[in-house]
Amino acid sequence: MMLRKNVRGQKWIALGVLAAGLSLIVLDGTIVGVALPRIIESLGLTLTDAQWVTSLYSVVFAAFLLSFGKLGDIYGRRRIFLTGVAIFIAGSLIAALAGTARLLIAARAVQGLGGSMVLPTTLSIVNATFRGKDRAIAFGVWGAVMAGMAAVGPLLGGWLTTAFTWRYIFLVNIPLGLIIIALGLLYVPASKAGGDMPRDLLGFILSAAGSGLVVYGLIEDSARVLIALGILLLAIFAWWESRRADTALLDMRLFRLPTFAWGNLTAGAVATGEFAMIFILPLYLVNVRELTIMQAGWVLAAMAIGALVAGGSARHLAAALGAARAVILGLALEVAGVAAAVVVVHGERATGWLTLALVVYGIGLGIASAQLTSLVLADVSPSQSGIGSATQSTVRQFGSALGAAVAGAVLAARLNATLPPSIAGPVASSAGGAIHAFPGADSIATAFAHAASTSILVALVFLVLGLIGSVRVWQVSKRHQTSRESVAVG
Numbered sequence: 001m002m003l004r005k006n007v008r009g010q011k012w013i014a015l016g017v018l019a020a021g022l023s024l025i026v027l028d029g030t031i032v033g034v035a036l037p038r039i040i041e042s043l044g045l046t047l048t049d050a051q052w053v054t055s056l057y058s059v060v061f062a063a064f065l066l067s068f069g070k071l072g073d074i075y076g077r078r079r080i081f082l083t084g085v086a087i088f089i090a091g092s093l094i095a096a097l098a099g100t101a102r103l104l105i106a107a108r109a110v111q112g113l114g115g116s117m118v119l120p121t122t123l124s125i126v127n128a129t130f131r132g133k134d135r136a137i138a139f140g141v142w143g144a145v146m147a148g149m150a151a152v153g154p155l156l157g158g159w160l161t162t163a164f165t166w167r168y169i170f171l172v173n174i175p176l177g178l179i180i181i182a183l184g185l186l187y188v189p190a191s192k193a194g195g196d197m198p199r200d201l202l203g204f205i206l207s208a209a210g211s212g213l214v215v216y217g218l219i220e221d222s223a224r225v226l227i228a229l230g231i232l233l234l235a236i237f238a239w240w241e242s243r244r245a246d247t248a249l250l251d252m253r254l255f256r257l258p259t260f261a262w263g264n265l266t267a268g269a270v271a272t273g274e275f276a277m278i279f280i281l282p283l284y285l286v287n288v289r290e291l292t293i294m295q296a297g298w299v300l301a302a303m304a305i306g307a308l309v310a311g312g313s314a315r316h317l318a319a320a321l322g323a324a325r326a327v328i329l330g331l332a333l334e335v336a337g338v339a340a341a342v343v344v345v346h347g348e349r350a351t352g353w354l355t356l357a358l359v360v361y362g363i364g365l366g367i368a369s370a371q372l373t374s375l376v377l378a379d380v381s382p383s384q385s386g387i388g389s390a391t392q393s394t395v396r397q398f399g400s401a402l403g404a405a406v407a408g409a410v411l412a413a414r415l416n417a418t419l420p421p422s423i424a425g426p427v428a429s430s431a432g433g434a435i436h437a438f439p440g441a442d443s444i445a446t447a448f449a450h451a452a453s454t455s456i457l458v459a460l461v462f463l464v465l466g467l468i469g470s471v472r473v474w475q476v477s478k479r480h481q482t483s484r485e486s487v488a489v490g
Contacts, residue, residue, distance in 0.1 A: 069393075
């Protein structure tokens with residue numbers, strides 16, 4: 001009896017270690033945003049550079065997720081998890097010491113590589129370890145960490161940048177990462193599914209090149225042809241993987257599961273909208289509202305407050321409404337919050353109204369994120385938990401990169417359409433930092449606010465698509481449950 005309790009206790013300690021590792025990589029997806037104005041000033045970044053600092057992390061993340069999800073299943077999920085944390089630490093050190101835009105962007109790529117090893121293995125270990133009521137709690141914790149840490153990032157980034165320098169947003173990862181490695185060796189179970197690594201080099205190239213070209217085309221604003229080529233390569237990748245079955249990098253048969261297919265579409269749309277918001281809002285708050293980095297962090301922390309409050313109640317809501325309905329409720333609140341943010345930013349209303357809108361958005365984020373992951377993987381077998389979780393994470397990360405890329409592209413296009421070229425160019429390239437260098441700064445700031453509201457409107461469109469997708473997830477999960485009950489009765 002005592003042994004059983006000890007094993008059960010170790011399982012929850014392991015969940016804490018996995019949650020800490022997940023926190024590191026999720027934080028670095030959002031912590032940079034609020035510090036961007038200072039990084040731009042310190043290293044002389046352009047808007048394009050700033051987009052790459054934000055997006056390349058997610059692009060590399062997405063490119064390698066499928067490979068490392070499969071590697072974890074075959075060679076050991078703990079091994080891949082700990083290796084990923086170590087690589088992430090190395091990337092963080094390079095970023096903290098970076099003296100040029102190129103070196104910082106390269107460091108973000110290294111961080112993305114480490115993150116792509118950490119995220120799918122945390123989720124697959126949870127999926128393979130927990131069952132029954134414990135499974136619901138574990139996924140709730142995982143989802144709450146995803147939502148909460150993403151929202152906490154701006155506040156932590158604001159504090160570190162203000163109290164020290166922007167370099168500390170990366171330096172803080174090093175001691176935390178070393179602690180996670182030590183505890184991971186002691187408490188995280190060594191789980192794997194076994195099997196052979198599929199030799200699917202072409203699949204990897206098609207996936208990485210396709211996603212990379214789409215994001216590159218959006219950021220560089222030079223290449224509709226490259227965007228189209230990227231979409232074509234992704235389509236070829238899907239066709240190629242469907243023909244390879246058991247030897248594929250991505251098992252397309254998973255998409256025969258309706259909850260998995262529609263859930264991934266929902267997750268991708270939501271991630272795009274979320275990261276479009278996270279990219280635009282700090283630039284708007286610092287350059288238009290003239291808030292300090294810390295003040296901007298506090299405004300954005302409204303999302304964290306909402307997410308953390310909602311995360312604690314998400315499990316109870318899911319128990320009362322069902323996971324699918326809880327996701328719908330959460331996304332409806334996100335849509336309402338972002339719609340309000342569009343009105344506030346465009347109308348240049350008081351910052352307090354924006355804070356309130358972000359609280360509503362954060363509550364929805366906490367509710368939806370805590371349940372969407374569990375819902376997507378509900379019908380995935382434990383033997384495919386690694387590739388299943390990696391697929392979902394790939395979709396989310398591609399959405400994250402797409403969000404920053406789209407938001408920046410829309411911002412630049414709107415500024416170019418409303419301001420004279422002699423002003424639009426410097427304001428766009430400086431991400432708003434040059435606003436007050438021109439005569440008539442107030443009118444330029446108004447133009448920037450309207451451009452920012454347009455970017456947020458695009459984020460709203462993606463969130464609405466996510467809401468529509470969540471309704472479809474609810475419909476197919478309800479139909480699936482009815483079918484299972486009919487079989488059981490028969």
